[in-house]
Amino acid sequence: MPNDAIRLRATVDEQGALIKALLTHPMESGLRKNARGESATAHYITDITLRINDETVLTLLTGSGIAANPLFGWRIAGVRSGDSVTVVWRDNLGKTQSKTINAQ
Amino acid sequence: MNDRRDFLRLATAASLARLLADAEPALAGERAVHAFAAGSPESVYAALGLAALVESTAIVIHAPDVAENGAQVPLEVTVRLPRVQRILLIAEGNRFPLLADIRLGERSKPWLEAKVKLAESSRIRVIAEADGRLHTATRDVRVIVGGCLPG
Numbered sequence: 001m002p003n004d005a006i007r008l009r010a011t012v013d014e015q016g017a018l019i020k021a022l023l024t025h026p027m028e029s030g031l032r033k034n035a036r037g038e039s040a041t042a043h044y045i046t047d048i049t050l051r052i053n054d055e056t057v058l059t060l061l062t063g064s065g066i067a068a069n070p071l072f073g074w075r076i077a078g079v080r081s082g083d084s085v086t087v088v089w090r091d092n093l094g095k096t097q098s099k100t101i102n103a104q
Numbered sequence: 105m106n107d108r109r110d111f112l113r114l115a116t117a118a119s120l121a122r123l124l125a126d127a128e129p130a131l132a133g134e135r136a137v138h139a140f141a142a143g144s145p146e147s148v149y150a151a152l153g154l155a156a157l158v159e160s161t162a163i164v165i166h167a168p169d170v171a172e173n174g175a176q177v178p179l180e181v182t183v184r185l186p187r188v189q190r191i192l193l194i195a196e197g198n199r200f201p202l203l204a205d206i207r208l209g210e211r212s213k214p215w216l217e218a219k220v221k222l223a224e225s226s227r228i229r230v231i232a233e234a235d236g237r238l239h240t241a242t243r244d245v246r247v248i249v250g251g252c253l254p255g
Contacts, residue, residue, distance in 0.1 A: 063140040065203040073217030
């Protein structure tokens with residue numbers, strides 16, 4: 001999967017940073033059935049970690065009830081322009097992906 | 105002999121798992137698999153050991169009153185309390201109600217946006233843990249087309 005499958009933005013303001021992350025993932029619950037009555041395999045992100053300059057500031061444990069191609073917004077205090085912002089996700093099939101940017 | 109070899113193999117696997125767990129950030133917490141597999145809000149609370157929830161107006165949930173598409177329902181949660189360490193998102197009408205269990209570090213503000221699935225018109229419940237106390241608030245969302253239909 002190309003690295004740009006995570007879209008990440010960190011905008012610094014006077015209170016810290018507003019971080020928006022758009023992940024590319026089917027978030028398939030395994031409950032849906034197709035026309036032939038076959039269930040899709042459950043495939044969803046189970047955890048997401050947000051790091052600022054290698055400090056973990058936020059961890060999300062997620063279930064299949066998060067929408068496909070998950071979009072999140074977070075606010076973190078004390079982020080300065082140029083700080084590194086990393087998002088890492090892992091799913092129930094053991095796949096993982098990460099992206100690092102610099103806060104603007 | 106076989107038993108012993110199996111035992112050693114298991115022991116090695118266990119210590120490896122522990123090493124991997126140690127490498128995880130401290131915030132990660134234990135993933136309560138039972139909580140995400142629980143089929144009702146009450147069984148989510150039981151799986152997570154949540155008790156003594158207090159209704160609070162300090163939790164503000166923004167969501168559409170009517171969602172056209174239950175597969176993509178935008179939520180915005182603001183908790184006006186100090187020292188919020190954890191936020192739980194629950195969709196009471198979903199087959200698996202627990203949507204997310206969020207651990208906030210000291211620098212994380214108690215605010216977040218997320219898009220979630222709602223299987224049907226349902227009550228969204230947010231639980232926030234601050235100073236060891238559990239605060240909760242709800243918001244009803246009417247769904248036109250459910251987020252878990254065959255497709």
